[in-house]
Amino acid sequence: MDRKDIKKWFKAPGKMGHKYSLWAIYFCTGCGIIEIPPVITARWDAERFGVIPVATPRQANLFLITGYVSVKTLRAIIRTYEQMPDPKYAVGFGSCPINGGMYWDSYNTIKHLDKYIPIDGWIAGCMPRPEAIFVAVTHLWTLIDQGKAKAYVNYREKYKYYRENQERVLGKLDWPPLYSIGGGND
Amino acid sequence: MISALKNELESIFKDIQIFVPENSRLIISARGAMILTILNFLKDKGYDHLALISCTDWIEENEFELIYIISSYKADITPVGNKMPDEPVDQRAGVDNRLNIILKTRIPREDPRFITAIPVFENAEAYEREIHELFGIDFEGHPRLIPLFLEREYEIPPFRKDFDTRKYVKDFFDEIPFVENKEK
Numbered sequence: 316m317d318r319k320d321i322k323k324w325f326k327a328p329g330k331m332g333h334k335y336s337l338w339a340i341y342f343c344t345g346c347g348i349i350e351i352p353p354v355i356t357a358r359w360d361a362e363r364f365g366v367i368p369v370a371t372p373r374q375a376n377l378f379l380i381t382g383y384v385s386v387k388t389l390r391a392i393i394r395t396y397e398q399m400p401d402p403k404y405a406v407g408f409g410s411c412p413i414n415g416g417m418y419w420d421s422y423n424t425i426k427h428l429d430k431y432i433p434i435d436g437w438i439a440g441c442m443p444r445p446e447a448i449f450v451a452v453t454h455l456w457t458l459i460d461q462g463k464a465k466a467y468v469n470y471r472e473k474y475k476y477y478r479e480n481q482e483r484v485l486g487k488l489d490w491p492p493l494y495s496i497g498g499g500n501d
Numbered sequence: 502m503i504s505a506l507k508n509e510l511e512s513i514f515k516d517i518q519i520f521v522p523e524n525s526r527l528i529i530s531a532r533g534a535m536i537l538t539i540l541n542f543l544k545d546k547g548y549d550h551l552a553l554i555s556c557t558d559w560i561e562e563n564e565f566e567l568i569y570i571i572s573s574y575k576a577d578i579t580p581v582g583n584k585m586p587d588e589p590v591d592q593r594a595g596v597d598n599r600l601n602i603i604l605k606t607r608i609p610r611e612d613p614r615f616i617t618a619i620p621v622f623e624n625a626e627a628y629e630r631e632i633h634e635l636f637g638i639d640f641e642g643h644p645r646l647i648p649l650f651l652e653r654e655y656e657i658p659p660f661r662k663d664f665d666t667r668k669y670v671k672d673f674f675d676e677i678p679f680v681e682n683k684e685k
Contacts, residue, residue: 420666422670473680
């Protein structure tokens, strides 16, 4: 830890805690997941940045969506995202979640993931290098510091619209709404 | 050995065409329920591994083509070049020289129906379910033709040649608005 960070620790200990303990959920979708094992193990060692993978969504607050999202995967992604405790950060990894990538004209692949769940940031590329994950993580630190990583608040506030979009693709969802469907600030 | 099998098949089954494009491949074209009889016959011969059921949409000829690929892991029936049957088979060479038998049949596009191969090969179930949802072919006698991969209903099954993916994406995925735009 940097000495000049000490002031920040006293000013906003919560933020600093969130910054340096990002627990990434193991969620493998698409081809990008092949970049994750070297990232979390000895070669690149994500623990230097405080990123540790965990097994269940209820223990995680960082969600890396690593690749193309089929309609069936979208259902799992929404369920996983809704189970994660606040504050949570979602990062789209690779060009496919951004705009479909090479699956832009596929009959069963979601083109823009941020229509269905809120995303804090994107890592472009096909595939991005493992270093790109660390660039994203350090950028996420900046966003948390500045109070801009508020996608999960956005999700709560605009839940009605997100749910509408989700149901347009998946049909009637078989779990109850996470927040009030009125879309109010409750 | 491959020619012996070819002759035997030709003598038993009438009205089939057999091609041998290369040493490890035998292509049989047959009509209708004859396919199941041939599958049964070859299974008794020892070719007990159904590797794949596939489908091709020949839209210009107005037909679907179903393709069954069967093979065997037993070394003593694989026709490995000039090797004698009782000679020990190198497993790695055996993979390369294993005989793949490809059965092809055509069914009309207007009435896409065929008979299920589950009584002969049980693992045909998943393949037939996949073909049912992607090509819309009904397999008579299949116990559960429910969706396997797809979550949505499509007007035209998406692997048919007349399914326009770009139009579908434009009409469906692109029509869903961004949440920021919905606010306004």
